[in-house]
Amino acid sequence: MARIPVMKPSLRTARTSIAPLMRGDAAARSAKPTMDFYGSAAWKKVRLEVQRACNRTCQGCGKTDTRIYVDHVVELKDGGAPLDRGNLVGLCAPCHAKKTSRERAKRAGR
Numbered sequence: 001m002a003r004i005p006v007m008k009p010s011l012r013t014a015r016t017s018i019a020p021l022m023r024g025d026a027a028a029r030s031a032k033p034t035m036d037f038y039g040s041a042a043w044k045k046v047r048l049e050v051q052r053a054c055n056r057t058c059q060g061c062g063k064t065d066t067r068i069y070v071d072h073v074v075e076l077k078d079g080g081a082p083l084d085r086g087n088l089v090g091l092c093a094p095c096h097a098k099k100t101s102r103e104r105a106k107r108a109g110r
């Protein structure tokens with residue numbers, strides 16, 4: 001049976017991590033400057049080190065066997081050291097979300 005020729009896709013895969021976010025979105029404005037940092041090899045390396053050190057245990061609530069998000073204790077936006085292990089903590093999703101919204105509220109002066 002003859003093979004049907006297959007064309008290469010003309011569209012490249014979109015990098016959704018850098019896709020423009022909706023204008024006016026606070027997250028979009030604040031996320032952009034740190035976007036490159038979170039894609040960097042240095043960050044990926046230190047993130048993995050922190051995740052390993054945590055051994056899948058949340059440093060906030062002690063929950064075990066969970067996905068660990070590596071969080072900046074002093075956020076980058078507030079001048080925190082980006083790659084200093086002393087400024088990094090492993091948190092579960094709920095603890096990370098709570099901490100992030102707390103910092104956001106603080107920054108907004110609430």
Ligand SMILES: [Zn+2]
Pocket residue numbers: 058059060061062063091092093094095096
């Ligand atoms: Zn937690």
